[in-house]
Amino acid sequence: MKKILIFGHKNPDTDAICSALAYAELKIALGWLVEPVRLGKVNAETQYALDYFRVTEPRMVETVSNEVEDVILVDHNERQQSAADIEKVRVLEVIDHHRIANFETSNPLFYRAEPVGCTATIVKKLYKEHGVTIRKEIAGLMASAIISDTLLLKSPTCTEEDVIAARELAEIAEIDLSDYGLQFLKAGADLAKKSIDELISLDAKEFSMGDYKVIIAQVNAVDVHDVFNRQAELEEALNKKIADDRLDLFMFVVTDILNNDSTVLALGKEVRAVEQTFHVTLIDNKAFLPGVVSRKKQVVPQLTHVFETY
């Protein structure tokens, strides 16, 4: 039996790391030879969950075809968000909750996507369908993933299924969802100590929208001033990234996790797409986006639509 690697997207968030760990454990229980790995640094929020539940982080890799022929993707499908050499391996399975784009296979595969708030919610269903019980530590990580992706069940991406899954997982993990959740989110939202480079790559995802190349980075903050009191420095780094990667737009979205709003800093030659999408005027390159907390549901589809009908 040849080993299969399981991993989430580049610049991994809690769902990318924890769904890889949880799905790998399920596959192993079903007799598969798999190893969960990660495509980037573990962020502070995820580290809090790993420490709390005493689980070792998955091994970091940059390429996969040097090790295996087959892979399983969780929490992503778009090739620019995946391993650098994803075209050189066969994707056996995808478990995801995002749109499908820039994804193509030559062979039939197992693809399970559902429009829920978190990949871990789907992984939980798969445990149930296969009649495998979830260990306490893994349940804690899966609950953390749901808390992270849904901002403690408050994001508009959060569905009834996510709420039920989070509650059941919290019970198995023996945690109070709100108490644990707030500490966990805060661990990831302390931005004052982060370097500018860390800030812009922490949760940055690249998208093709029409003929445009866009990066949308999102960070959670308890105090947005921790970011914007370094705006000049931040803009310098973003403009360098835009030039290096020939981007048409970089949206840097800072989400206030206590008030559930966001402030966007937009740079690049296509910033007017941001103004058009959100019906705002950028002042000092920034705009306040009331109620916007979800990149997937409140930013990507709307911005894609604007770029495609430009």
Add this chain to the structure above:
Amino acid sequence: MKKILIFGHKNPDTDAICSALAYAELKIALGWLVEPVRLGKVNAETQYALDYFRVTEPRMVETVSNEVEDVILVDHNERQQSAADIEKVRVLEVIDHHRIANFETSNPLFYRAEPVGCTATIVKKLYKEHGVTIRKEIAGLMASAIISDTLLLKSPTCTEEDVIAARELAEIAEIDLSDYGLQFLKAGADLAKKSIDELISLDAKEFSMGDYKVIIAQVNAVDVHDVFNRQAELEEALNKKIADDRLDLFMFVVTDILNNDSTVLALGKEVRAVEQTFHVTLIDNKAFLPGVVSRKKQVVPQLTHVFETY
């Protein structure tokens, strides 16, 4: 509540028609407002099943955006195999057992693909997951779809899950799988009476492979001479299609359902890809392909690989 259309691919086969009917019935049982439709003529094999189980064929449509905003695809995902205006509607769900290609959404969706022999096998699982019982007539159609896609459970695409599903469905439908199956397959494999135009469009699917545009048509035959005694006429029609649609290759695959082999007639400027893929030499534009019965598993991936590494 706005109506949603459910449909399989163009040039529909039994799975495309019957999985649309079966999944629509499940969705209606779950309270959705859906209508199964079809993107082309009902073939003789499918008609046999519809007549046998006394089910009315779904309504035929060519475009969908004039009627609805949202659709559900079964048994396909590639846009060139779908409704002509598929880009103008939102794909809410896909239930499929093919590779994923030329498929992209702006929004998260429900996507359920499994590498099994037939879409109906997945639809059967969805009935079970939702605790909905399958009516006798619908079970008959689903069993027919599995028989059709797996050539009575003998194709290499057939999995253990397809075998179990077919047996359970046959029991609900009160049919003998082998007796019914052979009559049903023969109804679709009587090619002597079919016009050349019918033959080349009956089950033709278009693919993009690397930079090449390819059509692979497949017909089931009890006697392959019913086709090849009209080879000159057939080649004329295929060459016209190649010129009209600027195809690089047309593979016309005639599958002998009694012996489980195929003979291919290949035309177009890239016929050498066929020779390279199957390690054969075309004689009189034809080659015998022993043991080849599945386009999806034994033709498309191998030919795609050859075109991509040309």
